[in-house]
Amino acid sequence: MTATSDHRAFNEAALTTDQGIPVADTDNSLRAGARGPSLLEDFHLREKLMRFDHERIPERVVHARGAGAHGVFKIYEPLDEYTTADFLTDPDAETPVFVRFSTVQGSRGSTDTPRDVRGFATKFYTRQGNFDLVGNNMPVFFIQDGIKFPDLVHALKPEPHHEMPQAASAHDTFWDFVTLQPETMHHLIWLMSDRALPRSYRMMQGFGVHTFRLVNGHGRSTFVKFHWTPALGTHSLVFDEAQKISGKDPDFNRRDLWEAIEAGNFPSWELGVQFIPSERAFEFDDIDLLDATKLIPEELVPVTPVGRLTLNRNPDNFFAETEQVAFSVGNIVPGIDFTDDPLLQARLFSYLDTQLTRLGGPNFAQLPINRPRVPVRNHQQDGFHQQRVPVGRANYSPNSLGTQDDGAGFTHHPELVDGPKERKRSVTFADHYSQATLFWNSMSAWEREHIVAAYRFELGKVTTMAIRVRMVEHLNRVDHDLAVAVAAGIGVEEPVKSVDNHGRASAALSQAPTSPGPVTTRKVAVLMGDGVSARWVAGLSENLAEHGVTVELLGPVDGTVDTDDGLPMEVTRAMSTVASVVYDAVVVPDGVLSLAADGLAVQFAAEAYKHGKPVAAAGTGEDVLLRAHIRLDAEDPALILGDAPAAGLLAALAVHRNFARDIAAIPA
């Protein structure tokens, strides 16, 4: 080995300071004698502590907690009829993307499963620069005008005097604000539905919320609404389960996304578009396309599938990528354009602005995760954290001393605008209730029960009675029966019917499955113990695994259990380290006599049953269900008894849950 290669080998292996100086010892600071004072000249200690002291950046003011992944987007068919955007017209383009999912209310270190809206933000690194679709998992928003956003968020966030509650909307200030701002009523009912408790980011829809426009090569503009539809179906947790998961595994959704991608089960979503030709813009009597508190029912404008998003790579580093990614609604490419939606217009300012504080200066677009995958050329310069080294002397335009090439760039759609300057809402924004009614009418019986329970829970935490009363008055304008049911749970007098329900519904708003969906990556817990039938468990595991279902064998402790054929069988983990709430189904096999006397096993079965999950038992396993107060003679396709539960379990998992159960007496 030469002296040079010797030197390089040393450098590659060794730690260095930020200045590249090799570090000999990172465990002991420099001292005057082993028990003596530390020396100021210890440059390694000083640098190490200085860097540590400055590791934190401000968290996002909303959507602070999130998880991200890399992937690709590809269209099915070119959309030239509607747009010139390269990534939507080139059938061969595989556009790299980075997606960040998030909760809204809680801090960065809060839990994944509060009742909350979820963010669904996608950065497309297109060949014409970055396009960000910064959406949510609900198609509407609380407010119509961005000037109300600080008020909404102040009311939603932990209350300012004692900073409670964390990751929750069940408190006075939130309900005080929303009951005084009736435009929130539609989004509120979505928030009280199971949509606010996604089972997985992989099983969640996404929406662009606002009306955007696509502009084609002839300058023709079409209004559009963007929809993401998950390949695994749209599924939710129930509230009790979500609350328990917050303690058992606060990283539940983040872990689920990470593990699926690590295992090669790449989640995917179909991008769908509602196309609304400009001529039709005023065709929908009670819906103004510029009002973000309204959706366009799919019965009026169907969703056309246009492409597929697949997430296939976890970030290498959470901070560098997921934390530093800077989305902006204003990142838009030729062929796509904005509308005059006043919520959207306010967002165009806010996203650019917020990064200055969060990422410490104007050069955040140079961070690797934010960098476009195309060359960046302009005369913007300097500022904190500049990474580029511009060459040449011409940093202005026009110039004759450098090169400059103004190609065919982004042109704004030349929409004609005219009107007096005024602080005024359009009268077409005035209806705040009829789409909340539409949502309520579209729900199945169990979805309605969950909504009523959610209003009762949230309002039950509100200490100011006048706020509860106000909310019941609003609900009475959504649907009288809903108002009566909520009032009865929160000590408010039954309201007098004031308006008739319009009776319209939209099937796409319900999450009740109309047909069986995929079961891939669902997780089944098998409760284990000495005496278990080895063949039975192995057969079931094999059968489920063939369908992509993950089976975990939960032992009384880590290690092995003794099976009926005398051989030890390894378990996945100890039952006490998990809980039923982190599984999709629970199985109690035959032969394990100890389980019926094990409170934890009984709780596993009871809780899973209470949450509507498939529960299977064979032989002595049925004793565990009896102890859990589960009626074995109940008509219940998701209660699977007998020796061959695989087919029943798969069928029950394919429709997610059975909420038709009578669970009132189940202690969980």
Ligand code: HDE
């Ligand atoms: Fe945001 N929003 N927002 N928002 N939003 C932010 O941007 C804001 C709104 C959404 O994973 C912030 O970089 C205003 C609607 C997502 O990094 C901030 C208004 C929708 C994310 C901001 C809205 C969203 C954010 C905080 C009303 C659904 C997370 C940090 C005018 C269509 C993106 C940041 C990520 C984040 C402002 C309303 C979705 C402060 C002013 C409507 C998914 O800029």
